[in-house]
Amino acid sequence: MPKPHGGKLIDRTTKKQIDTKNLQTIEINTNQAEDILNIAHGVFSPLEGFQNRDDLENIIIHKRLTDDTPWTIPILLDADEKQLNNIKEDDTILLTNKEIGVKATLDIEEIYTYDKKTIAQAIYKTLDKNHPGVNNIYNMKPKLIGGKITLLETKPRKFDEYNLTPQETRILFKEKNWREIVAFQTRNPPHIGHEYVQKTALTFVDGLFINPIIGKKKTGDFKDEVILKAYETLIKHYYLKNRAVMSILRTSMKYAGPREAIHHAIMRKNFGCTHFIVGRDHAGVGNYYGPYDAHEIFEEFPDIGITPIFFRSFSRCTKCNAVVNDKICPHDQKYHINFSGKKIREILRNGETPPEDMMRKEVAETILQFKEPFVK
Amino acid sequence: MAGEKIEKKYTTISIPTPLAEKIKKRIEGTGFTNVSSYVTYVLREILAGIEEEKTDEAFTKEDEERIKERLRALGYLD
Ligand SMILES: [Zn+2]
Numbered sequence: 215m216p217k218p219h220g221g222k223l224i225d226r227t228t229k230k231q232i233d234t235k236n237l238q239t240i241e242i243n244t245n246q247a248e249d250i251l252n253i254a255h256g257v258f259s260p261l262e263g264f265q266n267r268d269d270l271e272n273i274i275i276h277k278r279l280t281d282d283t284p285w286t287i288p289i290l291l292d293a294d295e296k297q298l299n300n301i302k303e304d305d306t307i308l309l310t311n312k313e314i315g316v317k318a319t320l321d322i323e324e325i326y327t328y329d330k331k332t333i334a335q336a337i338y339k340t341l342d343k344n345h346p347g348v349n350n351i352y353n354m355k356p357k358l359i360g361g362k363i364t365l366l367e368t369k370p371r372k373f374d375e376y377n378l379t380p381q382e383t384r385i386l387f388k389e390k391n392w393r394e395i396v397a398f399q400t401r402n403p404p405h406i407g408h409e410y411v412q413k414t415a416l417t418f419v420d421g422l423f424i425n426p427i428i429g430k431k432k433t434g435d436f437k438d439e440v441i442l443k444a445y446e447t448l449i450k451h452y453y454l455k456n457r458a459v460m461s462i463l464r465t466s467m468k469y470a471g472p473r474e475a476i477h478h479a480i481m482r483k484n485f486g487c488t489h490f491i492v493g494r495d496h497a498g499v500g501n502y503y504g505p506y507d508a509h510e511i512f513e514e515f516p517d518i519g520i521t522p523i524f525f526r527s528f529s530r531c532t533k534c535n536a537v538v539n540d541k542i543c544p545h546d547q548k549y550h551i552n553f554s555g556k557k558i559r560e561i562l563r564n565g566e567t568p569p570e571d572m573m574r575k576e577v578a579e580t581i582l583q584f585k586e587p588f589v590k
Numbered sequence: 591m592a593g594e595k596i597e598k599k600y601t602t603i604s605i606p607t608p609l610a611e612k613i614k615k616r617i618e619g620t621g622f623t624n625v626s627s628y629v630t631y632v633l634r635e636i637l638a639g640i641e642e643e644k645t646d647e648a649f650t651k652e653d654e655e656r657i658k659e660r661l662r663a664l665g666y667l668d
Binding site: 216217221271272274275276282291332375378382385386390459461513514515517518519561 | 596598631634635637638642644653654658664667
């Protein structure tokens with residue numbers, strides 16, 4: 215099992231009672247509260263808090279923390295003058311989020327200004343406000359607060375039974391005697407193409423870790439419960455019980471393409487995975503990134519500590535009568551039927567079952583059992 | 591960072607000229623654009639390998655038992 219990123223699994227939770235009565239409080243948004251949970255439980259190891267200016271600048275320029283550890287997506291806490299009223303560097307403050315019941319302290323190391331365009335251009339390679347990640351940056355408040363957090367409280371949430379921390383997955387993998395584990399990141403229910411990618415990778419390692427990102431969705435996306443139930447069905451009918459596990463990852467998609475692919479790989483390394491599947495246009499949106507930019511960026515990180523497995527697109531070849539990719543099938547495009555997530559969605563939206571060479575019958579039935587499988 | 595330009599941070603390290611020449615030849619036609627980027631790459635790779643060999647820290651017995659219990663309760667372990 216690989217060591218956690220940066221060498222040590224971070225645990226910023228505490229069982230100690232901390233008196234927060236006299237602390238100034240900032241109410242943070244849900245994405246930031248999720249960041250706190252991921253820092254506290256080690257998903258973002260080696261981060262112990264929100265980033266200071268030095269780390270932010272290093273991430274922008276070198277795609278690394280100040281100690282040279284690979285890190286590509288800044289984890290930032292923004293605030294405005296009103297929130298910072300009477301709050302200064304070296305203060306300990308309380309961060310709260312009512313929606314998911316997070317309470318954490320923050321030992322402020324630095325309060326600083328930043329340039330939104332510099333961040334947008336470096337992280338997203340565009341200044342276009344139609345890019346969802348860039349738009350988020352433009353909507354951020356004018357100051358950033360850096361410093362270590364300590365998680366004091368969280369409350370029970372939907373899907374907790376699917377939520378494992380890196381400490382838990384590491385023990386799970388050890389108990390299963392898995393030495394090499396491949397992680398698969400997803401935001402959709404599985405079609406045959408996904409299954410093929412997963413099983414191709416699984417053939418060479420000990421176990422498969424299916425790790426859907428759940429949380430904030432766009433209209434028309436599959437609902438989280440649909441994705442989870444669909445995977446449960448697939449695993450039940452088509453995977454060996456001791457070769458595949460699924461747990462969720464609660465974090466927001468940034469749509470930062472190649473940089474986010476690195477971030478996704480680092481999180482899975484922290485969960486204890488040795489390999490990470492990187493698909494076509496991984497974490498992309500629109501036409502901002504080339505289809506294989508997310509593959510190429512890994513060449514910059516010989517020290518990332520998790521092995522990427524690159525897949526190009528899979529399709530069904532009517533001549534091979536098999537699922538193929540461009541490395542294994544010599545036949546012309548005209549024999550290839552692509553696994554189109556969009557097309558499968560359309561069929562399901564009409565309440566119909568997609569053809570079995572696109573999606574497993576049991577998976578389709580599971581999805582169709584939901585009255586409304588899509589986010590409105 | 592507001593307004594001012596962010597400086598790239600580099601330092602200079604000396605290596606024998608013949609070695610630098612050898613590397614220059616070695617990286618011709620590769621993705622490496624200069625000797626520095628090649629040396630940086632190789633050093634990062636070597637250091638990461640050494641780090642990986644150090645033993646992993648263990649969880650406390652109590653932590654491990656508590657976690658296994660949760661994993662069993664959730665059906666992840668038999
Ligand atoms: Zn073929």
